Amino acid sequence: MAETPLPASLASIRDDFLALDQGERLQLLLEFSQALPELEERYRDHPDLLERVVECQSPVFLFVEVTEGVVRINVTAPREAPTTRGFASILHEGLDGLTVDEVLTVPADYPLELGLTEAVSPLRIRGMMGMLGRIQRQVREKAAA
Structure with a gap:
């Protein structure tokens, strides 16, 4: 069976990481952490809509919207947790604006493809x-609704 291609946005991020050595990869992850957009005001006012990502040691919350088959990612992670915030930013940049099918075909082990397993703890990768x-x-649930 042919492997489903990774969406171009995530493939590009992966390729950017793999082109660097370990130290440079950590620097790129830090740059991603600084690029995570602030949570939209309507979610800041309604934290009850956000789901806690319990796999993360840091308090990470997210909410997904699906409108006419297009996925919008809303995620928040604390500035004092740059690794976790960087991972959240990668997923935001790589998935936001994709179609439902594109998001659902991303392999569960995509985080392992970034080449960070030697630089970042397994616990953070699991997060x-x-x-x-x-x-x-959330995409599956909202697309089915």
């Missing part, structure tokens, strides 16, 4: 996998 899994579950 990013948890974020991806929750995003995909």
